[in-house]
Amino acid sequence: MLLYKTSAWKIFAAFLMVAPLFFQTTHAKTVTLLNVSYDPTRAFYHAYNQAFEKYWKAKTGDDVVVYESHGPSGKQARSVIDGMQGDVVTLALSGDIDALNKYKQLIDPNWQSRLPYHSCPYYSTIVFLVRKGNPKNIHDWDDLIKPGVQVMTPNPKTSGVARWNFLAAWAYALEKYGSEDRAYDFVKQIYQHAPILDTGARSSSLSFIQRGLGDVLISWENEAYMALNESKPGEYELITPSVSILAEPPVAVVDSVVDKKGTRAVAEGYLNYLYSDVGQTLAGEYYYRPSNPKIAEKFKDKFHSLKLIPIDKVFKGWKQINNKFFKDNKIFDKIMSEINR
Amino acid sequence: MFSSKYSVIPGFWLSLGYTLSWLSLIVLLPLAALLLYASHIHFDQLITILSNRQLQSALKLSLYTSFYASLLASIFGAFLAWMLTRYSFTGKKIIDSMIDLPLALPTAIAGIALTTLYAPNGLLGSLLPFKVAYTPLGIIVAMVFVTIPFTIRTLEPIIKDIPYSVEEAAKTLGATPLQTFLYVIFPMLFPAWLTGFSLAMARSLGEYGSVVFIAANIPYKTEILPILIVSKLDQFDYTGATVISLLMLLISFGLLFFITIIQRWIKPHRLIWFMTHLSLPFFSKKKSS
Incomplete structure (x- = not known):
């Protein structure tokens, strides 16, 4: 119907209108x-x-x-x-x-x-950022689950760094307590101390720095240093735990x-x-x-030394990790449903 | 049959064809792709995804926050629309153009701004005795912000069309201001108000950008359905994401369809009949018309 009624130049005009979308300009030389x-x-x-x-x-x-x-x-x-x-x-x-x-x-x-x-x-690792003077006295992973401490970490289902945070806590607990069950309890307690699960690392640090939420931000080491650089000197302190993950x-x-x-x-x-x-x-x-x-x-003096646990050794690669921890109805989902029963 | 020679608008067929092909490319094709993808999903797969407790609580939260948000938005929107059409005051033009701002503003920015305001250390959040940000109330606030233009803009032309003489006529017939509103103004406004409400609800059900910032996103507590879609996508679980998207699409479509049906049925005289049979205390029987 459309073709029958319209004359050729109209189709051509329509084509000209659409054409630039399909042909990319090709005369860029770099x-x-x-x-x-x-x-x-x-x-x-x-x-x-x-x-x-x-x-x-x-x-x-x-x-x-x-x-x-x-x-x-x-x-x-x-x-x-x-x-x-x-x-x-x-x-x-x-x-x-x-x-x-x-x-x-x-x-x-x-x-x-x-x-x-x-x-x-x-490479990098996972460290803590705390407020001026470290009022809650946070030095290692165990201090995160002290009563009254609020932990800022994003949701591991939507954020890459949040998975590293999760694994770092798990690796620490495994190292210290030696069993998966204890590690499960420890990580569960950390998420009980998390009032917000932002969708990404950026919004999580925004919540911590701009909105003043939480006592400790679990973060990439490089992000923590950048945050220190961008804020007033002494406003935040970087805490390196005894054990963390090799990210x-x-x-x-x-x-x-x-x-x-x-x-x-x-x-x-x-x-x-x-x-x-x-x-x-x-x-x-x-x-x-x-x-x-x-x-x-x-850069030896720039970074604190700590025990870094490579993920391949403990968790046997990302495929295994995702299947075990982060897929639907796996450990992270179990933890969240137990917390919010 | 129109031919371009006799048409009032020249180039009718060309513009119709052009419009239709773009409409199908931009609107219908993505929807068709969604349906096509969903048709590969097995039924038992569908059941496992939909019977998940986390999904159900997210659905419940999404439904009730968007319902209250659109209710609030359409009530406040009605007041604003009335004020903007019936009264003139200094700065009216500015307020009028500000109404559309939530539509122009990227929703993420709206979300960040609202969170900054309502966070416990924020300008408003520190004054309020209860928590707004990171609670379902915060989600409602963000949704109201985003949807209020819809409710205002759907009512405005209708209010403009009601002449003053209608109110004056009601008054000469002895109606009290309340009766004038309930029997004269309200029945005329109700269909448009309902449209505004349903648009607002469909919009806030799918709202993501502004809500992620103000909600704490804790599963089972403040996690809305769109966040679940994104979290499924982030796990490269396209099937799960498609199922939830389809569910949301169906809910929105059902809602809009239902409202259209109601609007077909509701006529001012039916509404008045219905209201007089409500026998509320302030309806006097002495209604003369």
Whole structure:
């Protein structure tokens, strides 16, 4: 009916109106790269991208522009699954990168062995941030479950760092009490002290810093340092517990995307440069612990030493962890339903 | 049959085709995709997802907060709409344009602003004797903020259409102000008020951006249904998320459909008949019409 009544030029006009949406302009000459990352890396990658753009220009003569996308780690992984053209992913946990292959194979399943230090150029851990003068006298995990202490931690179902927080508490209890049942009780008590479960790390620190809620914020070490830097001196104190988790945020090239866009060389160069002295030093300056021991030595005084428990040793990888703790009706859900019976 | 030659609006078929294809692309296609995805789900899978206690308490919370929120929004909205159409005062234009702000503001910003105000150390939160932020009451406040423009804008044209002479006529026939309102004004406004209410409820049921900040998101206590969808998605559980989305879609659709049916049935004379048979103490039998 529509075609029958309209003359050809009208169809053509309609086509012209729609056309720009389907054809992308192709005359951009510089190479662009999209780094899909999680929230707390914003400042670090901002500095690193500038360093890399200069380095790549000097090395190959090509102009490269790196765009960044930040958001909660799981959500970012989902965007890539749903078709966001991220050349590289730099996420909070390897489980989120593994998830890229959930529906279609977007990435080589052995991605984690492709780069040094099982694809983690920097690592971090989970520490506490407390208010001025540490009024509730918090020094270790046990102090979090003292009466009257309110703990700020996001919801592990929606936040990557919250899973690290959960596992750090679990690892501590396992180390100290030696049994899974005791660890379960300990973690349950921590969540009994949590008045709010924000959906992400950002909103959790917002609640702690802006709204003055809670006595202690469980947080990434680098986020805690950034918060210290941005606030008035002495307003908050960073407390490093005796035991915590070795949190390794991995990086990877997304094979299906770089092969399609023809950006593999730049994308690999981008990640490799993270392991260079420049990249490692920058990571240290932005409060990530560099994986290269030689550079880490330079930042020895910056970070407190503590016992770091690698997740592979205790929990046997993210797939197991998610199945055991965070899937529906698993340990976290059990804890919450017991608390709110 | 219209041909573009004789149509009042030139280019009718072109614009109709263009509009329809965009409408289907933007509105119908995502809904169809949702349904298509849901059709792969097994029935027993559906039962396990829907019988989850956490989901049920989230559903209950979502339903009752959005109901109270839209009730509040439509009552306050009615007052505001009446004030804005019937009276003129200085600064009216400014207030009038401020009404639409909640629609223009990103809801996350509204949520953060409201939480800052109502948090225990916030400007209002520190003055109030009871907790607002991080309780169901906070959720209601956020929902009222987001939905109040709907209730005002649906009532405004109707109120504008009621001439003063109607009220004057009622007065000359001996009606008290209360009777004028109940028998004359209210029956005329009620269908539009109901539309505003249902729009507000459908909107607040799905509201996510502003509520996540002001709710404490504790499962079984202050976790609304949209948060559950997001948490399912974050676990890459697309099936669970689809089931809950579909459930919400059905509830909203059912609500809007139900209200449309009621509106079809309700005519001013039926409403008046109904109210006179309520035999409330302040209805005098001496109604002459």
